[in-house]
Amino acid sequence: MPVALLALAIAAFGIGTTEFVMMGLLPEVATDMNVSISAAGGYISLYALGVVVGAPLLTIAGMRVRRKTMLLSMLGLFIVGNLLSAIAPTHLSLLAARFVAGLPHGTFFGIGAVVAASLVSRDKRGRAISMMFVGLTVANIVGVPVGTLLGQAIDWRWTFGLVALIGAAALAAVSVLVPRQAKPTEVSLRGELSAFRRPQVWLAFAVVVFGFAATFSFYSYIKPLLIQVSGYTPLAATVLLALFGTGMTLGTVIGGRLADRSPMRTLYTFLTALAIVLTMFTFTAHNTVLVAVNVFLVGVTGFAAIPSIQARILDQAREAPSLGSASIQSTFNIANSLGAYLGGLVIAAGFGLISPSWVGAVLALVGLGFAVLSGRLDQRWNGGRGRSGTPGTDSESPASGSAEGSPDSLGAAPAR
Structure with missing residues (x-):
């Protein structure tokens, strides 16, 4: 690299x-x-x-x-x-x-x-x-x-x-x-915004809003859960946060490799795995060993899809890759706020500190639904028009979905 x-x-x-x-x-x-x-x-x-x-x-x-x-x-x-x-x-x-x-x-x-x-x-x-x-x-x-x-x-x-x-x-x-x-040429605000007319771009945003709100609904309340439910001391709970970060790092690396092979399957796999892992807290939260493993697995599954969604938006918003990719970051912060808000709601309603993980599991499945819908639209487009020159296809091939040779074609050669 x-x-x-x-x-x-x-x-x-x-x-x-x-x-x-x-x-x-x-x-x-x-x-x-x-x-x-x-x-x-x-x-x-x-x-x-x-x-x-x-x-x-x-x-x-x-x-x-x-x-x-x-x-x-x-x-x-x-x-x-x-x-x-x-x-x-x-x-x-x-x-x-x-x-x-x-x-x-x-x-x-x-x-x-x-x-x-x-x-x-x-x-x-x-x-x-x-x-x-x-x-x-x-x-x-x-x-x-x-x-x-x-x-x-x-x-x-x-x-x-x-x-x-x-x-x-x-x-x-x-x-x-x-x-x-190289300095961008032939760019305009209308051209940058034109990519946002494509449904696939908004579906990618929807995957982020719901799929990643799942992680943040849990992560926002992880420390009180570890202290009050799992029985860890405040210092030990802080150490477990580092374990969560280790899982995030491993998941990002693994997700990056898998995204090069099949970004959509990577999204499907890890959003499904995230829903399962979050549901497991119902059974692991009261065991100090199992909850530590569970925290690590949420870190892995919660962040493994990030490279896929970034690569996805580069393909789907190829007329405006910088704006599309930057907008994903805004969407991540919306997901952060949404997850924390919904997790707080169920705690305030008296469902306990484990309940944000249930909310997260539901949110992950909603994100998975949007990802599946996006993949189906890819297949429908590919079946109707073929792969050559189609806007918005990277359902299984990382090499498709971008007009090679265009000013915004990415990854075809070293940076200029």
Whole structure:
């Protein structure tokens, strides 16, 4: 794999750390800012809002800019957002800083996925994309625990200062290692948005909203479940979060390899497996050994489909791969919010801390339904018109679904 993927992974590590570390530091930040825990939750929500808003707007604003330049610009904005977070004097200023830090998230991953795919041949796109996202999953194993401990031992502001330094290292790595990208030509807002007229693009978004909300409905309440139901101490529960991150990393790597062979079958397999694994918590939650295995398996199955869905959107929105890929990141954050909200509803209704896993199983099956519908539409299109030049076909072949030789054809040759 090209060494440039390492630069993208370093950036993903920094972005993943700043996104999730606030959850571990929330009590300390709330105390320092003299606000309640519920009010401090805005630091998480405003980051997510920044992702949702920034992904489409910044991608559209930079559609005529070289992709490498856009990556560097997004990392610059990321550094600024985290430095502002580190020095924020008031609650409102920290809310604003977190919003700024979230703005480049979706655009970076969206364009980064396109660049990663362009660095390799088409039959290795899934693995290339997964290598970038490994940085995001490793953040949950190393970055978040270390950042949380640093914030608790010294001061939470040091954590965001450290994340800014990671961003600076990523900026230097991208500047040196990522090849120069050709400047986009013949692009327009109408052309970028035209891809969103295709039903397959919206079906891909639906798979993300429901399929990945399944994971977040469980993950949002994993720590109280492990402490209050499974009987782990708070410290041991924190260690199990690292086990979950290890599963995420393994799942992303495996999913990347399988996505190159058959992206749709990979989606079907892991969404089905996720529903089964989440249902298993009914039987494993009270056993300290079995619940640990179960947590690991949710990490594996919950994130193995990410390379497939990214590759899918690159094919289905090939007229606007950067915008389509960035919009997927916005959709992930919608899934995050939806999963947490629905999981909280069943807990508030008195169904207990295991109940979010039931919600997650149902959501995974809904996501699977949309994936199956998308695959059926592929088969119908292929049966009616054949594979040659059809828009929106990658049902079983990673090489289909893109007009080779077009300006946005991805993975056909090394980056220009």
